[in-house]
Amino acid sequence: MLDRRSFLMGVAAVAVSGVVSRPVWAAPGDAGAFIQSLAESAMNTVAVKDLADSERVNRFRSLFVNTFDLPEISRFVLGRYWRAANDAQKAEFQKLFEDIQVYTWTRRFKEYNGETLELGGVKGEGEGDFIVDSQMKRAKLSPINVSWRVRRVGETFRILDIIVEGASMAITFRSDYGAVLSSQGGKVDGLLDVMRKKVDQLKLG
Numbered sequence: 762m763l764d765r766r767s768f769l770m771g772v773a774a775v776a777v778s779g780v781v782s783r784p785v786w787a788a789p790g791d792a793g794a795f796i797q798s799l800a801e802s803a804m805n806t807v808a809v810k811d812l813a814d815s816e817r818v819n820r821f822r823s824l825f826v827n828t829f830d831l832p833e834i835s836r837f838v839l840g841r842y843w844r845a846a847n848d849a850q851k852a853e854f855q856k857l858f859e860d861i862q863v864y865t866w867t868r869r870f871k872e873y874n875g876e877t878l879e880l881g882g883v884k885g886e887g888e889g890d891f892i893v894d895s896q897m898k899r900a901k902l903s904p905i906n907v908s909w910r911v912r913r914v915g916e917t918f919r920i921l922d923i924i925v926e927g928a929s930m931a932i933t934f935r936s937d938y939g940a941v942l943s944s945q946g947g948k949v950d951g952l953l954d955v956m957r958k959k960v961d962q963l964k965l966g
Contacts, residue, residue, distance in 0.1 A: 792891040792911050793883045795918040799828050800878050808870050814966075817870065822863045830912060830919035831855055837921075838934045839949075842942055846949045854949070857956040864963035875900065878907070889913040890921070 807821045835855040836843045843851065881894035890912050896904040910922040910931075922931040938952065945951025 791883060792893050792909075792913075792918055793880050795911060796893045796895065796909050797880060799824070799920075803870070807867075814867070818863060818867050821867050821870065822859075825863055825866070826859065828920055830914070830921055831859060833912070833919075833921060834858075834931060834934075837931055838938050840935060840939065842947070842949055842952075850949045850953065853953055854956070857953065857960055860960045861956065861963065864960070879904075886910065891918075 802824055803821075807817060807824060809817075812820075832855065835851070835858055838858070839846065839851075839854060846854065877898045879896045879898055881896065883891055883893050886892050890910065893909040893911060895907050895909070897907055898904050906926050908924040909920060910924065911918040911920050922929055924930070941955055942949070942952050945955070
């Protein structure tokens, strides 16, 4: 059975790469259009069949760093430990976190099997933040509700969280990394060592 984090990441990766349909009333340049563009880019560049693993990694890394707010996500995931970490530890955590997500998500893109992402409504969540609702449609299976928390950054948006059937990926990551930190006596260096080993393991496939 898949654990919670694996399930969320699997659904999110497939949702990102899904063919998008959206209401005709959605205005261009809004948060929904941003998610639509993301899904179309992933579909056309990362979810391509018979793509070499190294090229898939490179393509998704470019997409990931340009559409997710990695500094903000890193701060949230580390929580109180972020304030205790020095600049070098923060920088290494963000890079290792990026590597882990890129290598893990890249594998998930291979699971794409023609699912479609139907965009729904967009609602404001405070100044500059929005929730974009969607459903991942699957043949012969019930649809999966996927919501995207995004923040306006200048003329574009960045993703802060993906919520699958009410379960937040950001909160799940925070819980997972918090558990590792607890097992390492609350030491950020201990967490970084675990993450380095995880990256090495993922690189080996």
